[in-house]
Amino acid sequence: MKDDEVISLDDEGERQMDASDELLQMATPSALLTLDGAIRSLNAAMARALGRSVEQCVGRGFGDLLPPSQLTAVRSLVAHAATTKTVAMRVLEFPGPGTAPVVCLVEARPVSDPVGESLVWVHSLNAGNDLGALLIPFRLAVKAANLGLCMYSPQERELEWLGGAPALAALFPKASMSLSEVVRRVHLDDRGALRRLAGSTAARSPWIRLRFLTERDGWHLLVCRARRLILGPGGPERVFGVIRDDTRSEARRRRAKDALSAERQRADEIAAFSSALMTAVTEQEVRQVVLTRLAATFGGTGAAIAFITQGRLRVSSDAGIPMPVAALQGLPLDAPSALPHVIRTGEPQFIPNQEDYIRRWPHGAMAPYFDQLGSGFAISITSLSPIGDQPLGAWLVTYDSEHHSSPDERALMGTLADLAGQALKRVSLQEARVELATALQQTMLPTLPEHLPGLEVAARYRPSRDGLDIGGDWYDAFVMPDGAVALEIGDAQGHDVDAAAFMGQVRASMRAIAAHEPGPATVLARTNELLVTIGAARFASCTMLRIDPGDGRVTGASAGHVPLLYARDDGSHSIHELPGGPVLGVVLGTEYGEETFALHEDSALVMVTDGVVEGPGLTLEAGLERAGTLAGAALHDGLNAEETADRLLDAAVAVDHLDDVAVLVIRRA
Secondary structure, X not given: OOOOEEEOOOHHHHOOOEOOHHHHOOOOOEEEEOOOOEEEEEOHHHHHHHXXXXXXXXXXEOHHHOOHHHHHHHHHHHHHHXXXXXXXXXXXXXXOOOOOOEEEEEEEEEEEOOOOOEEEEEEEEOOOOOHHHHHHHHHHHHHHOOOEEEEEEOOOOEEEEEEEOHHHHOOOOOOEEEHHHHHHHEOHHHHHHHHHHHHOOOOEOOOEEEEEEEOOOEEEEEEEEEEEEEEOOOOOEEEEEEEEEOHHHHHHHHHHHHHHHHHHHHHHHHHHHHHHHXXXXXXXXXXXXXXXXXXXXXXXXXXXXXXXXXXXXXXXEOOOOOOOHHHOOOOEOOOOOHHXXXXXXXXXXXXXXXXXXXXXXXXXXOHHHHHHOOOOOEEEEEEOOOOOOOOOEEEEEEEOOOOOOOHHHHHHHHHHHHHHHHHHHHHHOOOOHHHHHHHHHHHHOOOOOOOOOOEEEEEEEEOHHHHOOOOEEEEEEEEXXXXXXXXXXXEEOOOOHHHHHHHHHHHHHHXXXXXXXXXXXXXXXXXXXXXXXXXXXXXXXXXXXEEOOOOOEEEEEEEOOOOEEEEEOOOOEEEEOOOEEOOEOOOOOOOOOOEEEEOOOOEEEEEEOHHHXXXXXXXXXXXXHHHHHHHXXXXXXXXOHHHHHHHHHHHHHHOOXXXXXXXXXXXXX
């Protein structure tokens, strides 16, 4: 039955009935209501159905005397009868004599009393010949919710399937089954819970989980809840079970858990690799870090690292390298081989198999050994210095089968190789460990994506005290798999080597998680869980936005970070406080809120770290107002995102900031 089943009055019914005591003389529950649902009068049967005396009912709202879940249905029923002047029917629940409510089919029709006042007469209909009609609303509700519904008869100990989601109906071979047959299909460890569910005397049971064996495709994880109902006044009591199949969602949860575990492990390995490179103070320590960690980090079977001495290669390898390193020792930089080429040009080489290597380097010095390696051999070579810089060397990872490096793997290998190159430079110049951390921080700040349709994005970063102190400020911007643009800005606790390493760990983790979980609130929650689980000794604040370049829809969340600034081309601005939660890495199980709003054309969002808006004699509130005024004026003057970011950064430096500063400007053109 739908929300209201309406039956037009016949000719006799169309004449308004006299609302007299005759309407209340019937044996079934009956009452006269005012048009706003208050009880004018009722018979003793209706008072008993409502669980009160007649005196306690008169003047009260009819819906107020029923279970709270029925209030909306009662109002709809009365209003329909009163306004359409037709008969309306609906299934309602009345308080039962025990814990189970009584389900009744109730009719409402318009009447008038002897003085002409319009009333609504409601009374229970006898559905004894069609008890199934009382169940139609429940069947429609569970089907809409993609659930299943069954009915258990305690006397017959039979379970009858009533309908719902087709996929759930397919789990049961027959329309009805004995309780013993159902029990046999339930996992041995879950049978006690099923029996307690069937025998519960409560009106509504808690949800229980049990494993159910199907004939078609094995075990399913079902989540069930029981509810007792009496079908009509004086009718039979039945136990109704609502069923949800969580098999697929549980499998997804397990896959997500496994993926999160892998993410944690990988993030831990990357963080350990980065930290070890940062703390290396000699060339020997750099070599040791690379040869012990490189192959494992990228799933290879062997690794080697080559340095340059007087224009020739000096090569070291781990025990897993499959070719004699002596063949490479002392090669000149102009040798026709992949390794010297990478060192000489700075261009990485990702070679998936032996055939591709020989095609690229037919005269390469390593080629004579390929006959011994097999056609599946693969190699990735990355320079330790950027293109155009003084050559420092290169490292290589070997694989014992064909291997195609993903873009993320190539980017990470390049980032870590740059970090190793920076370590070598610092070692050669005997620079301090803190300056090495600065190189890490600068390396991990990304290059912003170009040509974002409809958006201009610009970022600026400046360390505190001209780079002599190390901070954990960072920003990131990247295109997500669905075409939306993700932007984030954050501030890791501290001003030292560990702060820089922790910053890189947080940024890499958020980017990895965002590839699978696009919602900012979910990314923050997963990152927080990761940091707390691995026992990170630091915390970080962060704001993350997800922007649809097409319509400017922005979804954002904050983890204890500085509010956003919203600037407009008329020169105005506002401070936008995003929902969210505490800083990352402190409280396990934190859930973060998020908000969606519009970024209008010729407007801009400004994301900053606290160094931009706080300083000596400058409170956060005053700093936000100052930065917002600057951003609004920049847009009003027609400046683009790059020029706006410069103006904000210059203003922060001018007030003698003590902290790192980072600015990210997003303008919708």
